[in-house]
Structure formats: structure tokens, C-alpha cells
Amino acid sequence: MKGTAEGLRLRPGQRPWDEVLQALEEHLEASRGFFRGGKVVVELEGRGVEPEALEALRALLEAHGLTLWAVLGGDEATARTVRAHGIRAQVPAEEEETGGAALFLRRTLRSGQRLQFPGDVTLVGDVNPGAELVAGGNVLVWGRVRGLVHAGAFGDRGAMIWALDLNPAQLRIADLIGRPPEQRRGRVRPERAYAEGDRIIVEAWRVRK
Amino acid sequence: MRGKIITISSGKGGVGKTTTTANLGLGLAALGYRVICIDADIGLRNLDVILGLENRIVYDIVNVIEGRTTLRRALVRDKRFPEHLRLLPAAQTRNKEAISEEDMERVAYEAAEMADFVLIDSPAGIEHGFRYAVRPADRVLIVTNPEVSAVRDADRVIGLLEAYGRAEPSLIVNRIKPELVRRNEMLDPASIVDLLAIDLIGIVPEDRSVLSASNRGQPVVLDKRSSAGQAYRNISRRLVGEKVPFMDLRGPSFLQRLFGGA
Structure with a gap:
């Protein structure tokens, strides 16, 4: 199970479906609505899937606000079954690459406001103290970040955060949480944050020439 | 012509909403405008005390809404500007649920027919009391402290x-202590305005006379020697559309910082 910019990617391997469903349910319960709005891609890697298992999977995901978007990598018979349930059996490469969904917003998030989006977010404005910006993918803030920003919220540690002035209460990337040092360092400059190992690294955001 | 309805709000309690309402009400009345102040803080009636009108109250806003009296009869005339300033007191023995957003809108619109300005003193918080107080507003003034x-x-x-789609509010920064700002011990108005990104309409310096004036029911706006009083007089003039420069609270560097200087 892996978080992506838009939701989850499941690789059930050869485990029995009821085991897979149980593990998935536990994961979704523990996440308390975190994945709401996300899309799920299942990679069968050659194994088959029975209509009952497919329906059970879909029902479980929908109960947690997720969409079963695509079931990939089955043989021709499996692909027919998948399509018969109205689910994609194939995804164009570029769509899988970019995830497709992105949000562009021109506003300031004020205290008590929360923006949640299952994809990349570009915000032209500030994230004020007490505001929360949560994205499944990357986050770019053309402004000041003083509240909370969470990128890769579905668990994608490859997600990044960029801001002109990154001075947040807290930064999160996937399951990692970072807090800025108590003392503000130096002058304001554009910065970016990414995960390395189990830590969030913040560094100057420079355009290479 | 219908008067303008201005609601004074803040979110946090204790930042000086009621003091601001009283001073702006008197400030506008002193400029010759007809003003009605509405105390919307049902159950925590204060505006009458600060205006020094407590002992004149007969009816309150809930009596008006319940139809026990007319708005005109419930209004308490100010002792200093009886022709210009009137107060619609809150009910002290009721709670906020006694009035609805529509009730407040009806009363405020009726008051606006009888005055140039209707000032509504909002309760603290962001619940029902706040919502009915801002509902009829043409303009909202947000009071904050440098905290x-x-x-x-x-x-x-x-x-x-x-989110309610209201007109953009204006900001009053209250209780600024210039010497603390200078020593970087207090948030300065410029950085507050920078964060909130709304129009600044006034900065009121901390002034000991505010407290004693409120306690005596003689708001500081009437005191020609008080710096806070001067700030409230300036805000009153800005409310009627005059361009009044901001007071020089800490030498030129303060103003430079406020207007995007160094």
C-alpha cells in the first residue's frame, strides 16, 4: 500500500483478498478520513480478481470516501471483469504520471480555514497562523506560510512544499512532521521542504542557471 | 436616506469593542451626525455603562423585538448630545437566543431610517451573537490588540x-504602546496589517485615561488632552470620509514602517 498524489496505490501481491481487505480496512480506520476524496489504483501484477472481491473492495473504499479508480495489470479476462464493473483496467501513461488533478487558488487561508485537495495545490496568497492546507500531492505557496501545510497527505513522501516565505507552525510531508526552529533564521527567502530519510529538510529554493 | 450600519467586532473578548463603539458613537455625534448605538451583547450589557447612560434605561432591544414597545421609545438619549446620540440597550436578563438574525436586521434597518450612522456593538465569539451582529452591516470594523x-x-x-460574502472589513489596532513597539516587545501595527491584509482605519494608543473615562461613563473621545481620544476622533472623521493622517506615535520611523518604508 503506497500513498500517491491523488490517493493510494495497492499491490496486493498473492495474499488472499479477505486478508487484503482486512488490512486495508484497518489502515483506513486508523487514518480517520484522511484519504477522503482520494483515488485508488490496484496493481494486480498478474493475479486475478473475482467480481465479489472487486465489489467488496469498492464498497470498503467508498465507505471511507475513496474511489476505486483503476485496477491494472490483470489478464484479458480480468480486465473484462474490471471494465464490466465500470472501473478502468488501463490508464494512459501520462495521466498516471501527472495524476491529472491540480488546484490553482488566489486567496489567503485565514485562521480556522482548512483547504484539502487530493492532488497538487498552488496557492497565490498566504497561509495564516491557524489555517491548514492539506494536499495529496505537492504544495506551492506564492506567499507566506505561517500556518500548517501538509503535502503528500496520502502518504507520498516524494511530495514537496515550496513557499516564498516558509515560516510555518508545522510542516508535514506524508507521515513526517517537522517544526521550524524556535528562532527565526536570517532574512526571508524562498524555501522548499522535502523528506529525506525520516526527516523533513528545508533549504533555500534556488533556480539553477 | 438610510444611514450606514457599522458593526464593531473582534472575535476575541476584552480587546475594546464596546469602548470603541462608545467612543466612535460620541465622536460621530460630536461631528454633528445622528447616531444610534445598538448593544448586541444580550445578557452582558455594557455599552450603557461606558456611555454613562445606565440609569436612563427603560426598555431594551428584546422588548422592541417582542413588540412590547417601539424602537423610538426604547432609545435612550445621550446626556451630552441628546439630539444626536441614542442608545438601544441590550437586555441584561435574557440570552442571545432571544433574537434571530432577521430580528437584528429588522431593528438595524429601522434604526438606520432614523440616523446617519447605526453602530452595532457585537458580542465576542464567532457564534450566533456574532452572526446576528454582522448580518445587517454595511461595514464591519475589526478591533484587535497587539497580541x-x-x-x-x-x-x-x-x-x-x-465566507458570508460581506464587504471587506477595516481594522482598528487598539492599545498600542509605542515604547514597547520601539523595543520590539510588542507587535507593531504594520506587521498586524501585513498579516491581516485589510484596510487600517485607526491605531489607538494605550492611554490610562481610557479606563478611568469608561468607569466614569465619560468616554475618552470627549477628552481633548487624551491621545486615545484623539485617535478615536480621527477614526470618526475617517468614517465620514475625511482623509486624516495617522498620528505620529513614535517618530518618523513608525510611519515609515507603516507605509511600506524600511
């Missing part, structure tokens, strides 16, 4: 007003 928590709450209120 992180007050600024945060002001930001929350501004966000809610945006």
Missing part, C-alpha cells in the same frame, strides 16, 4: 466575513 491571540481571532473573523 498574537487577538490577531489570530481577528483573522478568523475576517475569514468568516469573507
Whole structure:
């Protein structure tokens, strides 16, 4: 199970479906609505899937606000079954690459406001103290970040955060949480944050020439 | 012509909403405008005390809404400007549920027919009392103190007003101590305005005379020697559309910082 910019990617391997469903349910319960709005891609890697298992999977995901978007990598018979349930059996490469969904917003998030989006977010404005910006993918803030920003919220540690002035209460990337040092360092400059190992690294955001 | 309805709000309590309402009400009356102040803080009646009108109250806003009396009869005339300033007191023995948003709108619109300005003193918080207080407003003034928590709450209120689709509010920064700002021990108005990103309409310096004036029921706006009084007189003039420069609270560097200088 892996978080992506838009939701989850499941690789059930050869485990029995009821085991897979149980593990998935536990994961979704523990996440308390975190994945709401996300899309799920299942990679069968050659194994088959029975209509009952497919329906059970879909029902479980929908109960947690997720969409079963695509079931990939089955043989021709499996692909027919998948399509018969109205689910994609194939995804164009570029769509899988970019995830497709992105949000562009021109506003300031004020205290008590929360923006949640299952994809990349570009915000032209500030994230004020007490505001929360949560994205499944990357986050770019053309402004000041003083509240909370969470990128890769579905668990994608490859997600990044960029801001002109990154001075947040807290930064999160996937399951990692970072807090800025108590003392503000130096002058304001554009910065970016990414995960390395189990830590969030913040560094100057420079355009290479 | 219908008068303008201005609601004074803040989110956080204790930042000086009621004091501001009283001073602006008197300030506008002193300029010759007809003003009606509405105390919307049902159950925590204060505006009458600060205006020094407590002992004149007969009816309150809930009596008007329940039809026990007319608005005109419930209004308490100010002792200093009886022709210009009138107060609609809150009910002290009731709670906020006694009036609805529509009730407040009806009363405020009726008051606006009888005055140039209707000032509504909003309760603290962001619940029902806040919502009915801003409902009829043509304009909202947000009062904040140079404290992180007050600024945060002001930001929350501004966000809610945006969500309600209200006109953009204006900001009053209250209780600034210039010497503390100079020593970087207090948030300066420029950085508050920078964060909240709304129009600044006044900065009121901390002034000991505010407290004693409120306690005596003689708001400081009437005191020609008080710096806070001067600030409230300036805000009153800005409310009627005059361009009044901001007071020089800490030498030129203060103004430079405020207007995007160094």
C-alpha cells in the first residue's frame, strides 16, 4: 500500500483478498478520513480478481470516501471483469504520471480555514497562523506560510512544499512532521521542504542557471 | 436616506469593542451626525455603562423585538448630545437566543431610517451573537490588540466575513504602546496589517485615561488632552470620509514602517 498524489496505490501481491481487505480496512480506520476524496489504483501484477472481491473492495473504499479508480495489470479476462464493473483496467501513461488533478487558488487561508485537495495545490496568497492546507500531492505557496501545510497527505513522501516565505507552525510531508526552529533564521527567502530519510529538510529554493 | 450600519467586532473578548463603539458613537455625534448605538451583547450589557447612560434605561432591544414597545421609545438619549446620540440597550436578563438574525436586521434597518450612522456593538465569539451582529452591516470594523491571540481571532473573523460574502472589513489596532513597539516587545501595527491584509482605519494608543473615562461613563473621545481620544476622533472623521493622517506615535520611523518604508 503506497500513498500517491491523488490517493493510494495497492499491490496486493498473492495474499488472499479477505486478508487484503482486512488490512486495508484497518489502515483506513486508523487514518480517520484522511484519504477522503482520494483515488485508488490496484496493481494486480498478474493475479486475478473475482467480481465479489472487486465489489467488496469498492464498497470498503467508498465507505471511507475513496474511489476505486483503476485496477491494472490483470489478464484479458480480468480486465473484462474490471471494465464490466465500470472501473478502468488501463490508464494512459501520462495521466498516471501527472495524476491529472491540480488546484490553482488566489486567496489567503485565514485562521480556522482548512483547504484539502487530493492532488497538487498552488496557492497565490498566504497561509495564516491557524489555517491548514492539506494536499495529496505537492504544495506551492506564492506567499507566506505561517500556518500548517501538509503535502503528500496520502502518504507520498516524494511530495514537496515550496513557499516564498516558509515560516510555518508545522510542516508535514506524508507521515513526517517537522517544526521550524524556535528562532527565526536570517532574512526571508524562498524555501522548499522535502523528506529525506525520516526527516523533513528545508533549504533555500534556488533556480539553477 | 438610510444611514450606514457599522458593526464593531473582534472575535476575541476584552480587546475594546464596546469602548470603541462608545467612543466612535460620541465622536460621530460630536461631528454633528445622528447616531444610534445598538448593544448586541444580550445578557452582558455594557455599552450603557461606558456611555454613562445606565440609569436612563427603560426598555431594551428584546422588548422592541417582542413588540412590547417601539424602537423610538426604547432609545435612550445621550446626556451630552441628546439630539444626536441614542442608545438601544441590550437586555441584561435574557440570552442571545432571544433574537434571530432577521430580528437584528429588522431593528438595524429601522434604526438606520432614523440616523446617519447605526453602530452595532457585537458580542465576542464567532457564534450566533456574532452572526446576528454582522448580518445587517454595511461595514464591519475589526478591533484587535497587539497580541498574537487577538490577531489570530481577528483573522478568523475576517475569514468568516469573507465566507458570508460581506464587504471587506477595516481594522482598528487598539492599545498600542509605542515604547514597547520601539523595543520590539510588542507587535507593531504594520506587521498586524501585513498579516491581516485589510484596510487600517485607526491605531489607538494605550492611554490610562481610557479606563478611568469608561468607569466614569465619560468616554475618552470627549477628552481633548487624551491621545486615545484623539485617535478615536480621527477614526470618526475617517468614517465620514475625511482623509486624516495617522498620528505620529513614535517618530518618523513608525510611519515609515507603516507605509511600506524600511
